[in-house]
Amino acid sequence: MAERIPRVPVREQDPKVRAHNFEEVCYGYNLEEATTEASRCLHCKNPRCVTACPVAVKIPEFIAKVKEGDIAGAAAIIAEDSSLPAVCGRVCPQESQCEGSCVLGVRGESVAIGKLERFVADYTAAETPKGEKTLPPEGRATRGTEAGGPLAEPVVGSAEPTPEGGNVFPPKKVAIIGSGPAGLACASDLAKWGYDVTIFEALHKAGGVLEYGIPEFRLPKEAVLKREIDAVKALGVKIETDVIIGRTVSIDSLIDNEGFEAVFVGTGAGLPKFMGIPGENLNGVFSANEFLTRNNLMKAFREDYLTPIHAGKKCCVVGGGNVAMDAARTALRLGAETSIVYRRTEVELPARKEEVHHAKEEGIDFQMLTNPVEIIGDENGWVKALKCIRMELGEPDESGRRSPVPIPGSEFEIPTETVIMALGTAPNPLIVNTTNGLQATRRGGLVADEEGRTTREGIFAGGDAVTGAATVILAMGAGRKAAKAIDEYLKSK
């Protein structure tokens, strides 16, 4: 019986050691571990894991290939649905998606789908000679491997059910705004179907939140992210960095003057939130966005980069999501004794379980049921302490979540040199404000239907730019749906 084999544990860097470096925490499976873990899959007739995956990776099929030792075959199956397997294998909240609905999980431990996906991507990349990328079969048959070049010829004979719309010459041009997960997923599908795709990125490096937000120790930039972005480029996708749509050039100008026939907006949710408490503009108070961007995109942790960063000797991170965990674990690695301050209990922490577990192992202090009320400064305007109040959980509200209520008179101070606000992010209003005919919701998200159609014909949107801050994989799912809608739109045009 397959379920008798226990879930194969994954090797990790010693917490005491990794608390002082930015090397990846998790080492991943080797071939033997992966085939053993793959043999645990029951290959359900109606695989619930596939339904629970926002991009519907054919999980049992790729796992079957791993079991047979055909890793290249497994990679080709994943590539049909996901352009970023090494990323997703590392950062997806599998416990609430594929692994969360695995039948084995009901009475024991689910198959380690995320770790297997990651293994397939890493193993294939290590085995593939440089320059040759893993592509789904149709891509492999019809495309060169030149990164970033314009299409030499239209793609024919796609294996995908929908798309033939790209099979005109010259191919129709699609602009993708933002090179994060939504944009990369949308671009990949459209390029596979033969469209001439250009991604515009505001920052100087591609990847969006994968580049500026998620730290090196969870997602290595050179070894993993760059590799997967190069694979997207190998599909024929062009990426133009340093172009801020709405400032450098407008969407209207892309359509009117540069010949783009459809646009996908995947600009994410980049604006930081602050609490609005006294003392937030003191020196030493940072948004998690600033702190993480300095360290990830601008590589402040590396001696050979000029970027300054200030974690202090003691750091408090306010918030309980993945970004809060990332900021806290980064501050810790930069030498700060670090506490997480969160107003609910550990059960309600929105971060992935694995991240919370890793943070605890590394020695992050968790102050639960605690809410900041003021940041106290010294005579020079630098942070000295974080004044907090203890909370308790009250009655469940309409959403069923028990809201935290302050306990009167329980104020206390945590002495600290820095405070990092990780309270979530909102979409940037720049695109809405500079494009005719687009509408935003009260919370700043672009108005779009399930397939990503916005209020203006020819402009589509998906990911955090529509929903507000969510996950990498949901953004990818939205990008893929929009790609389909763009294909239909351009075919009917």
Next chain:
Amino acid sequence: MFKILKREMLTPNICKMVVSAPRIAKSALPGQFLIVLAGEKGERIPLTISDYDREVGTVTIVTQLIGASSAAIIAKEEGEFFRDVVGPLGNPSAFVNMSDEELKGQRYMFIAGGLGTAPVYPQAKWLHDRGVAVDVIIGARTKDLLIYTEELGSACDNLYLCTDDGSVGFHGVGTACLEDLVSKGKEYTQAVAIGPMIMMKFATLTCKKLSIPIDVSLNMLMVDGTGMCGACRVTVAGKTKFACVDGPEFNGYDVDFDEAMRRLGQYKAEEAEEKAKYVK
């Protein structure tokens, strides 16, 4: 990659560069800024646009040697490339969106200090070309540190130079020069100050005294310049604003200059360390 077409040292510390950036040149307006990254390992440095040529596709930036990253920008030679130039960022100056009707009868006074003199040029030129009355005061410590005198001379009605040591022009700071002019009967409907934060603070105090409205251009610390990091937070009329997307120009009367000055020094310790390594 963005090619440096021209490079000229205006003073021993201040460097002017004309950079090829066609897309940015097409969209740039007075008051906006750019972010420049000299090389892979540098910082993203915000610099106010000092000129642009839509036909040729160039933008002009003027940089002062302050830390390691500005040193890396200045170290570039003609014909070399910047890794990244991003922009135009921020909002254009308020007058850009004003109608001819609204501009009619306005009398502008620009108070420029140090490096801030360069970005005054496209603003003064814009107004001067539209027939709006423009006077400019340029202040510096001494004669040799005055920049853009020729360019600004051709972009305004009256150019006033002032030096702390009296080596040329008015003997004293720019704000004293403004008071002197007003006492002699000059009238202004709007002032704009661009320069060191402390200078803009005193320019604002002087304008308040003279009942002249004033806009100031805040060059805060920034990472992305698009509203993402919040490093450029400033308190304006009691509310937190991001200089990058809400500014960079604000009504001077409303700005908390002391906080802004303090926030500018936030990475001083780290920067001194870097500078010691790279700038000998």
